Amino acid sequence: MVSRETITYLCGLSKLELTEEEIVKYELQVEEIIRYLDKLDSMTLSNIEPVSAEKRFYQLREDIAQSFEYDPFGNAKNRKDNFVKGPRII
Amino acid sequence: MSKLYNLSANQVYAGIRARDFTAEEYIFQILERINKVNGKVNALILIDSKGALEKARLVDRKVREDEKRLGALAGIAIGIKDNICTKGLKTTCASKLLEEYVPPYDATAVRRLKDDDAIIIGKLNLDEFAMGSSTEFSSFGPTRNPWNIDCVAGGSSGGSAASVASSECSASLGSDTGGSIRCPASFCSVVGLKPTYGQVSRFGLIPYANSLEQIGPIGKTVSDVVMIMNTIAGADDNDQTIRVTYNTPGYALPSKRKMRIGLVKELTEGADPEISKRIYSAMDLYTSLDCYCEETSINYVEYALASYYTIAMAEASSNLARYDNIRYGFNFSPDGYEWNAYFAKARSNFGDEVKRRIIIGTYILSSAYYGKYYLKAQKVRTMLKRELGLLFKKYDILITPTMPVLPFKIGEKIRDPIKMFMIDIDTVVANLAGIPSISVPAGFSNGLPIGLQIMADEFQEQKLFDAALLFENETYIDRGPEL
Numbered sequence: 001m002v003s004r005e006t007i008t009y010l011c012g013l014s015k016l017e018l019t020e021e022e023i024v025k026y027e028l029q030v031e032e033i034i035r036y037l038d039k040l041d042s043m044t045l046s047n048i049e050p051v052s053a054e055k056r057f058y059q060l061r062e063d064i065a066q067s068f069e070y071d072p073f074g075n076a077k078n079r080k081d082n083f084v085k086g087p088r089i090i
Numbered sequence: 091m092s093k094l095y096n097l098s099a100n101q102v103y104a105g106i107r108a109r110d111f112t113a114e115e116y117i118f119q120i121l122e123r124i125n126k127v128n129g130k131v132n133a134l135i136l137i138d139s140k141g142a143l144e145k146a147r148l149v150d151r152k153v154r155e156d157e158k159r160l161g162a163l164a165g166i167a168i169g170i171k172d173n174i175c176t177k178g179l180k181t182t183c184a185s186k187l188l189e190e191y192v193p194p195y196d197a198t199a200v201r202r203l204k205d206d207d208a209i210i211i212g213k214l215n216l217d218e219f220a221m222g223s224s225t226e227f228s229s230f231g232p233t234r235n236p237w238n239i240d241c242v243a244g245g246s247s248g249g250s251a252a253s254v255a256s257s258e259c260s261a262s263l264g265s266d267t268g269g270s271i272r273c274p275a276s277f278c279s280v281v282g283l284k285p286t287y288g289q290v291s292r293f294g295l296i297p298y299a300n301s302l303e304q305i306g307p308i309g310k311t312v313s314d315v316v317m318i319m320n321t322i323a324g325a326d327d328n329d330q331t332i333r334v335t336y337n338t339p340g341y342a343l344p345s346k347r348k349m350r351i352g353l354v355k356e357l358t359e360g361a362d363p364e365i366s367k368r369i370y371s372a373m374d375l376y377t378s379l380d381c382y383c384e385e386t387s388i389n390y391v392e393y394a395l396a397s398y399y400t401i402a403m404a405e406a407s408s409n410l411a412r413y414d415n416i417r418y419g420f421n422f423s424p425d426g427y428e429w430n431a432y433f434a435k436a437r438s439n440f441g442d443e444v445k446r447r448i449i450i451g452t453y454i455l456s457s458a459y460y461g462k463y464y465l466k467a468q469k470v471r472t473m474l475k476r477e478l479g480l481l482f483k484k485y486d487i488l489i490t491p492t493m494p495v496l497p498f499k500i501g502e503k504i505r506d507p508i509k510m511f512m513i514d515i516d517t518v519v520a521n522l523a524g525i526p527s528i529s530v531p532a533g534f535s536n537g538l539p540i541g542l543q544i545m546a547d548e549f550q551e552q553k554l555f556d557a558a559l560l561f562e563n564e565t566y567i568d569r570g571p572e573l
Binding site: 006007010014015018019022026029030034036037039040043045048049050051053055068070073075078084085086087 | 192327330331416421424430432433435438467472473475508
C-alpha cells in the first residue's frame with residue numbers, strides 16, 4: 001500500500017513540496033500505477049541479463065576539457081556581484 | 091504563386107532552386123499563415139520572425155550568387171520541439187522551471203539543420219518535459235488538433251505534428267521516448283519517424299529518459315522525412331550513445347522490393363474496430379502489391395507498457411533532480427530560504443504529470459524496490475529485443491496501428507493517468523528495443539486521422555522508408571485541415 005507517509009517520504013527524497021490536495025490525489029494515483037507495474041513481478045526472469053550500455057568505459061572518447069565561449073551562469077536569475085546567489089546552507 | 095505554405099519540404103526546396111519563388115516570399119507566407127491559424131491550434135510557442143527572415147535572405151543571396159553552396163534543406167521552414175536547444179532562442183520544455191531558459195548552444199540536430207540552410211521558424215509546444223501523450227500537460231496550454239480543434243493533437247510532440255499539419259512550417263523536429271513523435275503524427279495525419287536509438291545525436295535534447303529517447307523528423311510526406319533524416323543523422327562526439335559507423339546515411343528513394351510483412355495481431359485486434367479494420371486493409375494492400383503478408387505475435391508485448399513506464403519514470407526522476415533553480419530557472423529569490431526548503435518550493439512549480447512521474451520514479455529506484463521493478467523492466471527489455479530479433483529474421487517489417495484510439499476530446503483522459511498510459515501500448519515497443527518506427531497517414535474515421543505504424547530491425551530505416559513510400563504512393567490524398 002502506498003500510504004500518505006510514503007508520499008511525503010518520497011517528496012522529501014525528491015525535494016518536492018506538495019499541497020494537501022496533491023498529497024491526497026497522488027496517494028491514490030501512485031498506488032494505482034504501482035499496482036499496474038506489479039505486473040512485472042509476475043515473471044520469472046532470474047537467468048536473464050538486463051539490457052546495458054553497449055559501449056564499455058574504455059571505448060568512450062578521451063575526456064578532454066573543451067572551452068566554451070559563453071557565460072556558464074548566463075541563465076542564473078539570482079546574481080550578486082560576480083557570484084550566483086543560492087539559499088543559505090544552515 | 092498562391093499558397094506556398096502548403097508545399098511539402100521537397101517542393102519548397104525545388105521551387106527555391108528553380109527560382110519559382112524566393113525563400114523570403116515563402117517565409118512571408120509561412121509567417122502570415124502562423125499569424126492566421128496559430129491562435130486556434132497553439133502549435134508554436136515562440137515565433138522567430140526576425141531570424142527566419144534573415145536566414146531566408148541569406149538563402150536567396152546564395153541562390154543568386156553561389157548556388158553550389160546551397161545546403162540540402164535550403165529555405166525550408168522547420169519548427170523545433172521546445173525541449174531541443176536552440177542557441178539564443180528560449181527553450182522552455184513547456185515548464186515554469188525553464189520559462190526563461192536561453193540555451194547558449196544549438197543541439198547537434200539543430201546545428202546540422204542550420205548548416206544545411208534550413209530556416210528555424212520557431213519553437214513548438216509539447217507536454218512538459220515531453221511527459222505525456224496529448225500535449226495537455228503544457229504550461230502554454232494544450233495544442234489543438236488541426237482536424238478538429240476540440241480534440242487533442244497527441245503528444246508529447248503535439249506542436250511538432252500540428253504545426254506541419256496546419257502548414258505553419260514545412261517540417262519539424264520532435265523527440266520520441268515512448269511514441270511522442272508517432273502518436274501526434276498519427277493524430278494529425280502527418281508522417282513521423284522515430285529513428286534507431288543512436289542514429290541521431292541527443293546532444294542538446296533536454297533529457298527525460300535517456301535510454302529510450304531519440305530526436306526525429308515530422309513531415310507532410312515520407313520523402314520529406316527522409317530528406318530531414320539525411321541531414322540530422324550521423325556521428326557526433328558529444329553523444330557517446332551514437333552507434334552509426336558512417337557519417338551520412340544517404341537514405342534513398344524509392345527502392346521498391348517485395349517485402350515480407352508481419353501484422354502484429356494483438357496490437358491490431360486491441361485497437362478500436364475502425365482502426366483495426368484500416369490496418370487489415372493496409373495488409374491487403376501490401377499483399378496486392380506482391381508483398382508476402384501474414385499475422386504474427388509479440389509475446390512480450392503484454393509486459394511492454396509496465397516495463398516502459400518503469401524505466402521512463404526512473405530515468406525521469408533522476409534526470410529532473412538537476413532543477414534546483416540556481417543555475418537556471420524562473421525568477422524566485424532564495425533570500426530567507428534554507429537550502430532544501432528553497433529547492434522543494436521552486437520544484438513545486440513542476441506540473442502535475444512531471445511531479446507524479448518524479449514521485450513514482452523515486453519509489454521505483456528506492457533500494458527496497460529496485461530489483462522488483464527497474465531490474466525486472468530491464469530484463470523484459472532484453473526478452474523483447476530477443477523476440478523482435480527473431481521476428482526480423484522472418485519479416486522485413488512489422489505493421490500495427492500507431493495509436494489504438496482516435497484523437498480524443500481535450501480533457502477526456504487528463505484526470506486518469508493509467509488510461510492515458512494505455513494509449514502508448516503500440517508505440518513503446520520500438521523505444522524499449524531501440525528499433526526504428528514510422529507512422530504514416532492511413533485515412534480517417536469520422537473526420538479524425540488514423541495512422542499506420544511500421545517497425546523494422548535496428549538500422550533498417552531504409553526498409554521503413556520503402557514500405558512507407560509503397561503505402562503512401564497508393565493511398566496519398568492531398569488534403570489539409572480547414573482552419
